[in-house]
Amino acid sequence: MTNKLTQVVKYLFILVCSFVSVFPFLWMIIESTNSSDQIIAGKMTLGGQFSINLHHALQQTQVVQDFINSLKIAIWVTILSIIIASLAAYGFQIYKSKGKDVIYSLFIVSMMIPFSVLMIPLYRMMTNMGLVNNEWAVILPAITSIFLVFFFHQSLETFPIDTIESARIDGASELRIFGSIVLPQLKSTFAAAAIYSFMGAWNNYMWPLIVLQSDDQKTMPLLISGLSATTNYSIDYGIIMILIIISTIPIFVIFLFLQKYFVQGMTGANKG
Template sequence: MTSKVSSFFKYLFIIICSFISVFPFIWMIIGSTNSSSQIIAGKMSFGDQFMNNWHHTFAQTAVVQDFWNSLKIAVLVTVLSIIVSALAAYGFQIYRSRGKNWIYSIFIASMMIPFSVLMIPLYRMMTNFGLVNNAWAVVLPSILSVFLIFFFHQSLETFPIDTIESARIDGANELKIFWSVVLPQLRSTFAAAAIYSFMGAWNNYMWPLIVLQSDDQKTLPLLISGLSATTNFSIDYGIIMVLIIISTIPIFVIFLFLQKYFVQGMTGANKG
């Protein structure tokens, strides 16, 4: 009897936590079907304004252009950061060097530096390179991810070194070994890293707000945050709800296809 009561409260707790987690998404879907005044009034039932809100979103905002800007930046950051981080972690784990542990420790310690401290030096650097108001000003500082280096390094700690040594004896160079031997064995880790990197780049707000200064370069988060300025200071919450739904679609699709590998990658990385 005691075990049944205990199980009941466990499942009840899980249900409550699940509802709290899912409720904002449900509220967003419901809000997209109502008018702005109905959303402000707190209406919690589906309405008939979804098509109007959808039409106004594409008529009054540059959602297609900003969506493309966000997608372009997120894809570039994801691909480049994964390649650089995986190769760096491979070097730290596989190669033997007297000072590599010190260098790796410095990299890990740099995770404690808040980004607000780096914004001014980064902005001056982008200005000197002539990259302000360019997508590369957002992409380049995001390529080197210390967390991803740590993430790949943890996975490589359990990788059999004998396999790499055998490939070297067979005459394969290091890039060939990394591409043909290491990468296939760490597919789940790469998938988890891709989700993490894409989410961070897609939702990035503060740095793009600083370096992307023209409307044709703005990303989707900047569009949503600045929507009040494009509607003559009268906020249309119906449009905002539609934009938020659009902004969640890429992350939802990526996680839907990679969720199995994401769980495996996180578990594998933690085993190290």
């Protein structure tokens, strides 16, 4: 009896947590079918305004251009960051050096530095490089993720070094070893890192707000945050709901296809 009661309480708790997690998304979908006035009034029933809100979003905003901008930045950041982080972690873990541990410790400590401290030096650096109002001003600072280096390093700690040594004896180059031996064994880690990197780049707001100054360079978070109606200076919440739904699609699709590897990667499984 006690075990059954424990199971009931456990599932009720999971049900409540699931509802709290999913409700904002369901609320957003429902409200996207209503007009702005109905949303403000707190209406929680499906309406017939979805197509109208979608039409207004396409006509009144640069959602297609901003979506493409966000997608390009997120893809470049994801590809470059996981390549750089995985190679750096491979070097820290596999190669032997006297100062390796000290440098790695400094890397980890640097994670504690808030981004607000780095914004001014980064902005001056981007200005000197002529990259202000360019997508690469957002991409370059994001590809050197210390967390991803740490993440890959933790996965490589359990990697069999004897396999790498055997490949070296057979004459394989380090890049060949990394691409043919290490990478296939860390598919789950790469998938988890890709999701983490893509989400961070896609949802990035503060830094793009500073360095992307023209409308044709803006990303989805900047579009949503700065959206307002053209008349009466009022916010059209129906359009905002549509834009948020559009903005969640890439992350939803990526997580849908990589969720198996993501769970394995986050729990420390090396083999995909």
